[in-house]
Amino acid sequence: MPELPEVEIVKQSLNKKIKHKKIKKVIIRNRNLRSKIPINFSNYLKNQKVIKVDRFSKYLILTLSNKKICLIHLGMSGTIHYINKNKASPVSNLSFYSSIRLPIKHNHIEIEFDDSKIIYNDPRRFGFFEIVKNKKLLKKRLSHLGPEPMSEEFNIKYVFQYFKNKKKNIKNFLLDQGFVSGIGNIYASEILFLCEIKPDQIVSKLDESKCKSIIDYSKKVLSEAIKKGGSSIRDFKNISGKEGNFQKIFKVYDREGLKCKKIKCKGVIQKKMISNRSTFFCNSCQK
DNA sequence: AAGAGGCCCTGATAGC
């Protein structure tokens, strides 16, 4: 569910709420996530301070005072909720979704501080919590990931070279975390719309200027989404709190059958399954 | 060795 911008929003709010706080207690309510939470997981966290919270791609990285690292991925449906013990309600929510009440089912992990706690909830269990023993191992753990879209490394030389002789379509590559890491299914469609490139375009056929527009719009869309607080769709909608706002300006995602938003374009937004993921595009201005 | 497809899991919604 959460793509890079949403994970960034979670990271920012975690830094505001739990940075420098000491972990007093860890409760595992359900070990079953993408990988099973190890029996001794709590031992690494207990009595440690949270030094900082970082993010790479869609991963959250909690550095603890014992130098161990708690690596978190939210999968499709993972959310983190922050509760201040002194304030009964409403509950402020660290997921980019918001909720004034706590989820009841599918709470997997609770991490308690003196005055507050965070709860990890994940109905589909595609997320995970892992302990990585040091920085070097973290680098190794994340070594399969390509550059982030906003980084300098994601440049024309890299992209043009990467696309040479490749026969997959561009939508597939934007979702391929080894090529570029952080873009997910929603932003892939949004980026390609702005580039005026059809999602099933084979990448070896893209010229340099098209590659350049993919780079520029990837950076632009993701930074814009972060500014808007991410995208809140489906979950917890219509509940007051810190919802993201980017979904309000989706150009193509979930707009099947509606008119293209580009000025003077008479096109209609189409939905097509590409590698089993729904993909939205304009049948007229995307070539 | 790149690329296609299946699978992990629960919940919401659509269609009959």
Added chain:
DNA sequence: TGCTATCAGGGCCTCT
């Protein structure tokens, strides 16, 4: 009302 089928923001594994 109550079935069944399909789809959902991700990523890994296997097969060809």
